[in-house]
Amino acid sequence: xxxxxxxLAGLALATPAAERPRTTSPKxxxxxxxxxxxxxxxxxxxxxxxxxxxxxxxxxALPYAIVDKKNAALFLFDAKAKPIAVVPVLIGxxxxxxxxxxxxxxxxxxxxxxxxxxxxxRFLAKxxxxxxxxxxxxxxxxxxxxxxxxxxxxxxxxRRRERMLSPTPDDNRITFGCINVxxxxxxxxxxxxxxxxxxxxxxxxxTKPLEAVFPRLRVAALVxxxxxxx
Numbered sequence: 001x002x003x004x005x006x007x008l009a010g011l012a013l014a015t016p017a018a019e020r021p022r023t024t025s026p027k028x029x030x031x032x033x034x035x036x037x038x039x040x041x042x043x044x045x046x047x048x049x050x051x052x053x054x055x056x057x058x059x060x061a062l063p064y065a066i067v068d069k070k071n072a073a074l075f076l077f078d079a080k081a082k083p084i085a086v087v088p089v090l091i092g093x094x095x096x097x098x099x100x101x102x103x104x105x106x107x108x109x110x111x112x113x114x115x116x117x118x119x120x121x122r123f124l125a126k127x128x129x130x131x132x133x134x135x136x137x138x139x140x141x142x143x144x145x146x147x148x149x150x151x152x153x154x155x156x157x158x159r160r161r162e163r164m165l166s167p168t169p170d171d172n173r174i175t176f177g178c179i180n181v182x183x184x185x186x187x188x189x190x191x192x193x194x195x196x197x198x199x200x201x202x203x204x205x206x207t208k209p210l211e212a213v214f215p216r217l218r219v220a221a222l223v224x225x226x227x228x229x230x
Contacts, residue, residue, distance in 0.1 A: 043068050045204050046075060052217050054081035058122075063199035065147075065190070067091075067116060067179060069206055071096070072169030074181060076190060079199075085189050088164050090150070090180035092118040093173050097205045097213065099143035108176060116176045119143060120205035120213045126198035127191075137194055139201050140180065147190070147201065149183040179203075 042050065046068045053059050053066075059079065066075045069091055076084040096117035103115055116230045125139045125147065137147045150160045160180060179201075181190065194200060204210070211218035 006224075016073045029195060032109050042073075042075060043071050043204075045210055046071075046073075048210065048217065049202055049204065049214065050075065050077075050081075052214075052220050053077075053200075056216070056220055058216060059200050062197060063193040065199070065201050067201060067203045069204055070169070074179070076185075076193070078193060084193070086183060087182050087185045088169075088172065090160055090164055090172050090174050090217035092116045092175050092177040095173075097121075097208045099140070099145070099177070103143055103177075111176055116171060118175070118179060118203060119145060120203045122214060123201045123203065125194065125201045127195055137190070139203070143177070145177050145179070147179040147181060149186045150180045169182070 002227075025151055035172070046066055058078075061079050061082070063076070063078050063084075065077070067073075067089060068075070072089055072091060073086060075088045077088050078084055093116040094114050096114075097120035099117060099119040100115040103111060107146060119140065121140075123139045123145075125137050127135050128138050128141065130136045130138075130146065139145045139147050150164070154160050158174050160174060164182065166172075200211055202214070205213045
């Protein structure tokens with residue numbers, strides 16, 4: 001599905017500067033360059049997952065998003081695998097791909113630093129109620145992982161907006177595990193796509209092999225005669 005991969009690359013350049021992820025490079029770009037529209041191309045892992053979903057129809061005719069944790073970026077697609085937008089994200093403080101057992105029943109104050117992970121996997125995300133009767137997009141309700149804008153009551157010392165707009169993804173780990181996205185993107189692009197029937201969220205791993213998180217990706221490679229990368 002070369003057209004999907006090329007569209008992804010072009011989408012990064014077409015996204016508004018204020019919501020555009022940064023280019024990852026050995027030497028961090030200046031902050032001004034990030035605000036001025038420094039773009040990021042999809043990682044090799046994001047390209048593989050995008051190619052696989054589009055070719056196999058794994059999204060089951062629903063919109064979907066690919067969250068690249070290593071690059072702190074989200075790629076949004078409609079139900080027909082058309083790229084819609086790419087934005088920076090904030091994710092869990094801790095590096096890891098599994099949610100701690102029972103974390104969904106804990107209060108925020110009871111969650112330790114090592115437990116603040118954004119779990120990797122394929123999730124059927126749907127809107128539902130949270131505390132205070134606010135409707136949010138639950139990625140994994142059982143582990144209390146949701147996708148939503150930066151909370152208005154987030155601590156100033158966390159500097160979430162500044163982290164989201166910084167030139168590298170190095171400081172984008174700040175949440176308890178939820179995925180924070182720009183408010184405008186959430187309201188104008190993601191919510192309209194997901195609010196009726198939900199959609200899939202593919203969260204790429206930090207440390208696990210891609211095929212361990214998405215077994216169907218390995219099956220697809222075998223069917224197509226492609227060897228999975230080492």
